[in-house]
Amino acid sequence: xxxxERVAIVGLGLIGSSVARAVKERLPQVxxxxxxxxxxxxxxxxxxxxxxxxxxxxxxxxxxxDLVIFAVPVGGMADAARAVAPGLRDGVIISDVGxxxxxxxxALGAALPGHIVIPAHPVAGTENSGPAAGFAxxxxxxxxxxTPGAGAPEDAVAALAGFWQALGARVETMDAAHHDMVxxxxxxxxxxxxxxxxxxxxxxxxxxxxxxxxYSAGGFRDFTRIAASDPVMWRDVxxxxxxxxxxxLQRFNEDLTVLQQAIRRGDAGKLEDWFTRTxxxxxxxIEQGQDDAAPDFGxxx
Amino acid sequence: xxxxERVAIVGLGLIGSSVARAVKERLPQVxxxxxxxxxxxxxxxxxxxxxxxxxxxxxxxxxxxDLVIFAVPVGGMADAARAVAPGLRDGVIISDVGxxxxxxxxALGAALPGHIVIPAHPVAGTENSGPAAGFAxxxxxxxxxxTPGAGAPEDAVAALAGFWQALGARVETMDAAHHDMVxxxxxxxxxxxxxxxxxxxxxxxxxxxxxxxxYSAGGFRDFTRIAASDPVMWRDVxxxxxxxxxxxLQRFNEDLTVLQQAIRRGDAGKLEDWFTRTxxxxxxxIEQGQDDAAPDFGxxx
Ligand SMILES: NC(=O)c1ccc[n+]([C@@H]2O[C@H](COP(=O)([O-])OP(=O)(O)OC[C@H]3O[C@@H](n4cnc5c(N)ncnc54)[C@H](OP(=O)(O)O)[C@@H]3O)[C@@H](O)[C@H]2O)c1
Ligand SMILES: NC(=O)c1ccc[n+]([C@@H]2O[C@H](COP(=O)([O-])OP(=O)(O)OC[C@H]3O[C@@H](n4cnc5c(N)ncnc54)[C@H](OP(=O)(O)O)[C@@H]3O)[C@@H](O)[C@H]2O)c1
Numbered sequence: 001x002x003x004x005e006r007v008a009i010v011g012l013g014l015i016g017s018s019v020a021r022a023v024k025e026r027l028p029q030v031x032x033x034x035x036x037x038x039x040x041x042x043x044x045x046x047x048x049x050x051x052x053x054x055x056x057x058x059x060x061x062x063x064x065x066d067l068v069i070f071a072v073p074v075g076g077m078a079d080a081a082r083a084v085a086p087g088l089r090d091g092v093i094i095s096d097v098g099x100x101x102x103x104x105x106x107a108l109g110a111a112l113p114g115h116i117v118i119p120a121h122p123v124a125g126t127e128n129s130g131p132a133a134g135f136a137x138x139x140x141x142x143x144x145x146x147t148p149g150a151g152a153p154e155d156a157v158a159a160l161a162g163f164w165q166a167l168g169a170r171v172e173t174m175d176a177a178h179h180d181m182v183x184x185x186x187x188x189x190x191x192x193x194x195x196x197x198x199x200x201x202x203x204x205x206x207x208x209x210x211x212x213x214x215y216s217a218g219g220f221r222d223f224t225r226i227a228a229s230d231p232v233m234w235r236d237v238x239x240x241x242x243x244x245x246x247x248x249l250q251r252f253n254e255d256l257t258v259l260q261q262a263i264r265r266g267d268a269g270k271l272e273d274w275f276t277r278t279x280x281x282x283x284x285x286i287e288q289g290q291d292d293a294a295p296d297f298g299x300x301x
Numbered sequence: 302x303x304x305x306e307r308v309a310i311v312g313l314g315l316i317g318s319s320v321a322r323a324v325k326e327r328l329p330q331v332x333x334x335x336x337x338x339x340x341x342x343x344x345x346x347x348x349x350x351x352x353x354x355x356x357x358x359x360x361x362x363x364x365x366x367d368l369v370i371f372a373v374p375v376g377g378m379a380d381a382a383r384a385v386a387p388g389l390r391d392g393v394i395i396s397d398v399g400x401x402x403x404x405x406x407x408a409l410g411a412a413l414p415g416h417i418v419i420p421a422h423p424v425a426g427t428e429n430s431g432p433a434a435g436f437a438x439x440x441x442x443x444x445x446x447x448t449p450g451a452g453a454p455e456d457a458v459a460a461l462a463g464f465w466q467a468l469g470a471r472v473e474t475m476d477a478a479h480h481d482m483v484x485x486x487x488x489x490x491x492x493x494x495x496x497x498x499x500x501x502x503x504x505x506x507x508x509x510x511x512x513x514x515x516y517s518a519g520g521f522r523d524f525t526r527i528a529a530s531d532p533v534m535w536r537d538v539x540x541x542x543x544x545x546x547x548x549x550l551q552r553f554n555e556d557l558t559v560l561q562q563a564i565r566r567g568d569a570g571k572l573e574d575w576f577t578r579t580x581x582x583x584x585x586x587i588e589q590g591q592d593d594a595a596p597d598f599g600x601x602x
Contacts, residue, residue: 099519123516123518123519124518125518125519126596126597127583127596127597128596133596142518143515143516143518145516172515181507181508182508182512182513182516183516183519185501185502185505185508185513185521186502186508186512186513186516186517186519186520186521187516187519187520187521188519188520189498189501189502190498190519190520190521190523190524191520192557192560192564193494193498193524193557194520194523194579195560195575195576195579196553196556196557196560197490197491197494197553198579198582198583199556199575199578199579200486200490200549200552200553200556201486201487201490201582202578202579202582204486204549204552206482207482207483207486207487209582209585211483211487212483212486212487212582213582213585213586213589213591214444214473214589214591215424215444215446215483215484215487215488216487216586216591216592217424217425217426217443217444217591217592218400218424218426218484218487218488218489218491219487219488219489219491219492219495219527220486220487220488220491221583221586221591221592222491222495222523222524222526222527223491223494223523224579224582224583224586224592225523225583225592225597225598226520226523227576227579227580227582227583228579228580228582228583228584229576231572231573231576231577231580232573234572234576235569235572235573235576238564238572239564239567239569239572242564242565242567245564246561246564246565248501248505249557249561251501251505252497252498252501253554253557255497255498255500255501256493256494256497256550256554259493259496259497260547260550263493263539263540263543263546263547264543264547266540266543268536268540271532271535271536271539271540272532272533272536274496274500275496275528275530275532275535275536276532277500277503278495278496278499278500278503278525278528278529279528279529279532281499281502281503281510281513281514281525281528281529282428282499282522282525282526282528282529283529284510284514285514285517285522285525288514288515290514290515290517290518290522291517291518291522291525291526291600292600292601295427295428295429295434296427296428296526296598297526297597297598297599297600298598298599298600298601299592299593299598299599300593300599
């Protein structure tokens with residue numbers, strides 16, 4: 001297996017800084033070099049000390065690295081890759097943490113021809129962003145999806161998978177197009193719906209914004225968490241994964257029409273059946289350790 | 302002010318048992334009599350001991366009560382009211398905790414002519430139901446909306462408001478129709494959307510249910526919590542508050558179409574603007590103490 005002794009992380013926000021922190025905690029023998037395009041972020045990263053070295057120049061950041069991880073918004077991957085290109089050594093593994101994969105694979109491949117590119121996506125996060133929002137345990141028990149292209153060397157794929165496992169993640173491999181369809185359902189569509197409903201609620205004439213806020217404990221507040229996620233990151237995700245998002249959105253719209261009709265017609269049986277089926281899914285998520293069983297996510301009351 | 306020395310609670314599930322527990326903890330001088338239509342629930346309630354007395358017969362439960370609170374699904378209010386009617390004393394305050402108010406006000410008024418009916422709705426809950434799911438602190442810091450009709454005696458309204466404040470709630474008064482519009486937005490539409498998306502995700506051909514569960518930490522799991530709520534309770538809410546739910550759903554659909562178009566056209570500016578606006582709402586909810594500021598609702602990672 002290829003040894004990873006030096007990791008470069010480009011983009012030191014929530015995910016990049018969490019990877020750095022997790023490496024420091026779980027792989028203390030590995031050297032972590034960090035870089036962010038923003039000087040302010042580099043300063044905060046230096047202060048917080050979650051990297052061994054913070055490099056001001058992108059090419060310097062990746063020098064001698066065995067693994068480079070791009071942790072920037074998916075629309076920024078190509079720029080970030082071009083900026084580090086002059087500093088890359090032969091045989092380095094290029095990877096990323098972007099929330100969509102087919103577009104990122106193409107962008108990294110085009111920006112870094114001749115390099116080993118193995119895209120990945122840790123399915124973990126919070127609504128916060130920036131270098132102060134990260135934490136070492138973010139990936140524990142969560143899945144990291146690795147999407148190697150056809151020509152990816154097996155030892156490099158194994159090394160990357162081993163790296164994520166060392167950070168506490170479980171690893172699954174699939175092709176990029178399938179990843180984008182799965183995540184359209186489990187992440188992108190939920191974010192789109194949450195952004196929509198929070199927008200709708202804040203612009204009704206009949207109900208004031210202050211009422212929406214006061215009575216949000218009725219369910220609405222659950223949606224506001226993910227609708228507070230980083231606007232640039234999510235803008236990029238929807239643009240990058242357009243086809244899969246629009247396809248799942250169409251299915252959602254069809255189902256919503258079915259329920260809308262059931263309400264209009266007073267079809268009690270249809271509503272009760274539907275609401276009974278959806279309960280089972282949550283039980284499975286809890287059983288498989290993907291959510292907290294405590295009521296209300298364990299919120300303090 | 303009217304004194305409330307004896308409270309009868311009809312329906313001993315999540316909300317009814319939470320009211321009972323909160324009274325025992327915060328108003329120890331008040332006697333709590335509980336009744337549930339289900340013998341099994343009465344047995345559990347006796348075992349858990351959150352009421353002073355559990356009555357097997359509905360009319361016996363309300364004898365001598367100063368306040369009767371119906372905590373049954375909104376479609377069951379009329380039946381529950383008719384069952385207790387023979388036992389009610391003159392001057393008793395009749396109230397409830399139902400999630401919709403205009404329909405409940407009409408049903409209770411028709412079932413109990415000549416009685417003082419003051420509907421109310423504590424905007425607090427979890428995804429669990431039944432007598433074991435309740436807890437005394439459920440209403441602390443949450444709002445309870447009281448919707449007195451035109452003829453409601455002021456001292457009775459004040460007594461009911463004081464009762465909820467004593468349980469830790471903040472009280473607001475509004476008319477039933479406005480309540481139903483506000484809650485359609487802050488609670489009923491979010492539940493409908495969550496039920497829909499969880500149904501959609503579990504029935505796609507391209508993505509298996511097991512994938513949906515594995516990768517639910519991308520956002521989907523947030524929706525499964527409220528889509529695990531009681532099917533009968535929610536069936537009744539949508540049937541009872543049909544008009545307001547359908548009206549807000551139409552607004553949601555319009556907004557969803559706008560975002561769908563922005564994605565299709567690649568309108569980056571529109572997406573980023575929208576996603577930036579929705580962030581502010583969450584900040585206000587946290588500032589006003591209606592949600593936890595901890596990332597990811599404070600879930601353990
Ligand atoms: N948040 C999540 O829940 C989550 C989960 C899984 C995966 N992801 C993926 O992880 C990636 C990073 O997201 P995040 O949540 O960590 O975002 P974040 O907190 O906003 O951090 C991104 C950082 O990258 C910097 N950056 C942007 N372009 C750059 C470039 N060309 N070179 C170097 N640095 C650059 C940004 O600086 P500026 O402030 O100047 O833009 C920012 O500091 C995204 O691809 C996202 O899709 C996110
Ligand atoms: N859950 C929430 O988050 C929430 C929040 C605010 C308000 N509410 C409202 O609170 C009310 C109760 O909801 P919940 O969550 O407490 O439901 P729950 O846990 O299912 O409890 C309802 C209880 O009432 C019993 N019941 C049904 N019909 C009855 C009757 N005619 N006489 C006596 N008992 C009867 C039920 O017995 P069976 O098992 O036989 O049906 C059940 O034990 C509903 O109107 C709901 O809209 C709920």
